[in-house]
Amino acid sequence: GENVEQHPSTLSVQEGDSAVIKCTYSDSASNYFPWYKQELGKRPQLIIDIRSNVGEKKDQRIAVTLNKTAKHFSLHITETQPEDSAVYFCAAVRDTGRRALTFGSGTRLQVQP
């Protein structure tokens, strides 16, 4: 089955700096990679995703990059703001398979004002 590793487990940045969270996956057939944000006491919410037919996707201040050869993908947040503080989870799945999403262990991002 799929195994997803996520680093770092905690990340502290100054407001305005960039933050990068990295994930690696084991199943070379995985082709869908979402990122979820979970604010304190709230439900996880999908913030961006990427499929294996593209290498990069952007949505305002967030972007995700995918390197299929190396089997890793990353979340990039630019111009961080205090409201970006949350736990971020990456995940991976083969969309033609029978298994559900496999999640990484999460990264707690703290943006210092």
Added chain:
Amino acid sequence: ETGVTQTPRHLVMGMTNKKSLKCEQHLGHNAMYWYKQSAKKPLELMFVYSLEERVENNSVPSRFSPECPNSSHLFLHLHTLQPEDSALYLCASSQDQTGSYGYTFGSGTRLTVV
């Protein structure tokens, strides 16, 4: 409201009690999931239902018993739990069982076993 509703939001139960968690979705999704979220651990998949059929059971102890009477409702029946079962239990739904169109999570049930 995101379309996935979980009740109750908080539950305290003794180890000999029997209780049930409820999840309801009105998004027209075909798949529903139970996840366990413990402190400092990744989201642990417990059960997956696709079109009311259980398609995945991740070696979950029998003291957790899921039920999916229809595609909009999912239950998790609890009995003789242990203190280590205390966690946030999240329900999610998706268009299909892979979740490759994104999950919609409920707000979760914070379970404390005393």
